[in-house]
Amino acid sequence: MAQPIEFRPSAQDPREEIQRRLNDAPIEHAQALLACYGLIEEAHRSGTLDLLRGLLGAQDAVVTHVSGVVSKPESVNALRNGLLLAKLLGSIDPDTLHNILDETHKSAAQEPPSLFALLGRAASAESRRALAAGLALLQSAGKALGRSR
Known part of the structure; x- marks a missing residue:
């Protein structure tokens, strides 16, 4: 006969688990975070972040202009x-x-075809x-x- 499964909720607060994972994330994912920081820094130096911020700020105007051009x-x-x-x-x-x-590359050093060969x-x-x-x-x-x- 089937036995019922007992459900015992953990006494641990789920927020504590999330906080623990957040605290461990910089250590576990250090290489990925450094790569992200490098990407953000490069985007900042090249002006890409300012461009994206401007595009997001003027979203309605950009959409209106693009739709006008595309139509x-x-x-x-x-x-x-x-x-x-x-x-x-x-x-x-x-x-x-x-x-x-x-063939074209090889024949570049050779004599070009005659006019009659091309007409053929x-x-x-x-x-x-x-x-x-x-x-x-x-x-x-x-x-x-x-x-x-």
Whole structure:
């Protein structure tokens, strides 16, 4: 048959345990505390603490200004374009890019390819696809420049 479990609350005050742990903390965590003091000192010397204090003091003004800047169409377009460029860069095989850079570095000391060799490369389907994308990008940049005048 099951035996009941006796609960005997300790006569010790929980505040005394917390006080004991607080008193022992500087000894137990001396290295971490010294590192924190060093970090705080460096942040103070560089002005980072003053900057953070100012940002916290002007929190409403900062949030209002940032939200005003981010909500502009140019900012939204820049964020979207940045995400698209990140997606494009993420789709490129890093090994292929590494090999291309290695070949380029090795061929820098050699004779550069002839104009006909470059045109031969440009005639491939992959190069034409990349050229079309680049030209479309240049065209849209030109349109944006025309609108800004």
